[in-house]
Amino acid sequence: MITLDSARELAPYQDQPAQLPAASxxxxxxxxxxFERRGERTILHDLYRQSPLLVQRALYWDEEMPQLPCVMILTTSGGVLQGDRLHLDVDLAPGSQAHLVTQSATKIQEMDANYGTQIQRFTLAEDAYLEYLPEPTIPYRGSRFVTDTQVRLPLSATMLYGEILQPGRKHYGDGELFAYDLFSCSVRAERPDGRQLFVEKFVAAPATFETARVGVMDRFHIFGNVVLLTDPGRAARVYDRTSAPVWDEQTPLASAVSRLPNEAGLVFKVLGQETEPVRAAVRAFCVAAREEVTGHTFPPAFSWR
Known part of the structure; x- marks a missing residue:
């Protein structure tokens, strides 16, 4: 089994929880x-689950793409706990499509020992299409979390990978901004023959290197990051629609899109002080990406009001 336990940034956190040992x-x-294609529809043909991760079934709720299986990833533990080791492995057969979400925000619970890790592996075959758009991640006070994502796909496939990172429980008690111990995130992509396309990694340790400073988060609190892996023609069309950078002093909000190396696709980054403006900017980029890649749009955003 692949692990992240040897990651350099985890060296200070090798003690064991008093409850259950790590990885027990x-x-x-x-x-x-x-996932594989069956006629006009893609089905979830292979499912293995081990608590605390859970999936029940694929649903077809997307009115714009009724053939698209929408799968919600659940957790039975209410978040990531100290000593947790999570693994997600997703495989798409040729011509298949899928949309993955999470049930709610991923809560990295408070920790006084060890850390939590998450390993994600996505493998796409020819002409496959995958959207992985989880709810925001909230690292609580004192939490330590490392996540590593690897995508393997051919030139004809497309993956839309999004993430939103909050600074903590911003509106909890007197506020909790960048009070976590460690948040480490890496994303990498490669071709089926093993040729590396890019690697992006950031490590936030607010107590060691201040996060609320110029060149890092400055006055912003919420970080949105979307990676679009697709062929150069599709990427160029999405870039033309989204290339104008945004600097909105009133909201405030800042965003921009860049090309990834080796013609891998695009990366879109957005900073804000509240979650909803960042979520709206991420959604707008994802709408442009889906429209240019599939010819379909996203259904209207559901209003809870």
Missing amino acids: NGKVGMLRLG
Whole structure:
């Protein structure tokens, strides 16, 4: 089993929890999802789950793409706990499509020992299309979390990968801004023959290197990051629609899109002080990406009001 335990930034956090040791029974969550095309529709044909990760079934709620299986990833533990080791493995067969979301925000719970990790592996075959758009991640006070994502796909496939990172429980009590110990995130992509396309990694340790400073988050609190892996023609069309940078002093909000190396696609980044403006900017980029890649749009955003 692949682990992240040897990551350099985890060296100070090798102590064991007083409750259950790290990676013990009940703390290793595993989820394997396999999708394949059946006629006009893609189905979830392979499913393996191990608590605390859970998937029940594929649903077809997207009115714009009724053939698209929408799968919600659940957790039975209410968040990531100290000592948790989570693994997600997703495989798309040729011509298949899928949309993955999470049930709610990923809460990295408070920790006084060890850390939590998450390994994600996505493998796409020819002409496959995958959207992975989880809800925001909220690292609580004192939490330590490392996540590593690897995508393997051919030139004809497309993956839309999004993430939103909050600074903590901003409106909890007197406020909790950048009070976590460690948040480390890496994303990498490669071709089926192993040729590396790009690697992006950031490590935030607010107590060691101040996060609320110029060149890092400055006065912003919420960070949105979207990676679009697709062929150069599609990427160029999306870039033409989204290339104008945004600097909105009133909201405030800042965003921009850049080309990834090796013609891998695009990366879109957005900073804000509140979640909803960042979520709206991420959604707008994802709408442009889906429209240019599939010819379909997203359904209207559901209003809870």
